[in-house]
Amino acid sequence: MQWDDETVLVTGGAGFIGSHLTEHLLELGCNVIIADSFSRGSPRNVEHLLNDVELRTVDLTTHKGCIKATEGVDHVFHLAASVGGIHYIQRENVGGLTPSVLMNQHMLEAARINDVDRFLFASSACIYRQQHDDLNRFSEDQAIPANPHSTYGWAKVVGEVACQAYHDDCDLNTAMVRIFNCYGPRESLDPDSSHVIPSLCRKVIEEPDGGSIELFGDGSQQRGFIYVTDLAEGMVRAIEKKADGDPINLGNGDEVVSINELAKTIVDISGKDIAIEHDLSKPTGTDKYAADDAKMKDELDWEPSIRLEDGLREVYDWAAEELNAEGTAVKAGGTQ
Numbered sequence: 001m002q003w004d005d006e007t008v009l010v011t012g013g014a015g016f017i018g019s020h021l022t023e024h025l026l027e028l029g030c031n032v033i034i035a036d037s038f039s040r041g042s043p044r045n046v047e048h049l050l051n052d053v054e055l056r057t058v059d060l061t062t063h064k065g066c067i068k069a070t071e072g073v074d075h076v077f078h079l080a081a082s083v084g085g086i087h088y089i090q091r092e093n094v095g096g097l098t099p100s101v102l103m104n105q106h107m108l109e110a111a112r113i114n115d116v117d118r119f120l121f122a123s124s125a126c127i128y129r130q131q132h133d134d135l136n137r138f139s140e141d142q143a144i145p146a147n148p149h150s151t152y153g154w155a156k157v158v159g160e161v162a163c164q165a166y167h168d169d170c171d172l173n174t175a176m177v178r179i180f181n182c183y184g185p186r187e188s189l190d191p192d193s194s195h196v197i198p199s200l201c202r203k204v205i206e207e208p209d210g211g212s213i214e215l216f217g218d219g220s221q222q223r224g225f226i227y228v229t230d231l232a233e234g235m236v237r238a239i240e241k242k243a244d245g246d247p248i249n250l251g252n253g254d255e256v257v258s259i260n261e262l263a264k265t266i267v268d269i270s271g272k273d274i275a276i277e278h279d280l281s282k283p284t285g286t287d288k289y290a291a292d293d294a295k296m297k298d299e300l301d302w303e304p305s306i307r308l309e310d311g312l313r314e315v316y317d318w319a320a321e322e323l324n325a326e327g328t329a330v331k332a333g334g335t336q
Contacts, residue, residue: 001240003028009073010034011060011107012080014041016187017122017179017228019049021077024232026052035060035069035080045186061102066110075118077235078107081155100155108166108174120175120239121163123247125289126153127178132292135222135256139292140178140247160247167245175243177235180251180291183311184228185318197225197312200263201319204270212275213267216282219260224290226252227306227314237300248299251291255308265309269316 008025012018013034018041025032026049033054034046046053058065060080070076082099104121111119128138129147146157156178163174183197191202203213226234234250242248257265260276267274297303 173243253293
């Protein structure tokens with residue numbers, strides 16, 4: 001598939017994953033349009049790209065907004081969703097369901113009306129719940145029967161069903177990628193909503209040498225993490241090779257670590273002497289899960305290339321720079 005001069009829409013393009021995907025698409029020679037309300041995405045994530053992209057500030061929970069977003073578009077990467085960290089996705093709340101369902105449905109219908117060729121839906125590993133092996137290495141067929149832990153997971157299930165229907169009934173080429181634990185620079189560092197890697201980096205950066213950090217649960221939870229630039233590459237590969245209405249995992253099944261191991265690696269990167277403690281009263285999420293990536297490797301002829309330790313160093317250095325700038329700004333503001 002040739003990407004030169006193709007017009008591509010990235011919804012949620014000012015977000016963590018969306019901004020990296022936008023960079024990758026620009027490198028491929030695409031004309032990129034970003035649709036983002038900036039309710040979660042940050043202008044800072046894309047300020048270096050604004051001369052190279054078109055920005056459409058629209059409300060994707062409305063039919064009108066999605067029609068406007070998809071005008072003149074060849075392909076869509078639909079990443080926009082109502083999302084947050086573990087505090088958010090475990091809460092049974094309509095805010096984690098309704099906006100995402102509305103966006104997914106309106107975007108698919110707008111893609112049909114505006115004759116979009118290919119449509120990728122960013123689904124999630126949060127749709128999985130069934131037990132598999134000792135690691136809970138989930139394969140694509142284990143999403144049925146559906147029984148996710150959260151309203152966020154249910155929104156992804158509904159989105160996948162809609163994508164399959166539009167593929168079968170409307171001849172829209174749809175791809176669905178179930179994303180497992182993506183990490184990298186530009187992810188939220190907000191203590192109330194951040195995911196585990198930026199949260200741990202922040203804790204370690206802000207903790208003085210000789211102090212301690214606290215983990216949720218006993219730290220035995222296991223995860224497989226995929227670096228964001230690998231994920232962007234995998235999403236492009238999926239829309240190229242797997243726009244057949246059939247979902248596929250995107251994750252790193254080769255490097256699976258416990259949260260304790262993850263925290264220790266980040267502490268080692270910091271060079272500090274920091275103890276790791278545990279709060280058994282806090283939520284931990286699923287004890288163990290990772291992607292069964294056999295189908296991904298076979299059908300996409302692709303796999304991630306960034307080693308976890310290398311990716312963690314990149315995130316740690318980025319987070320340290322961000323927090324230093326944040327602290328400098330606060331200090332400057334306090335002296336005015």
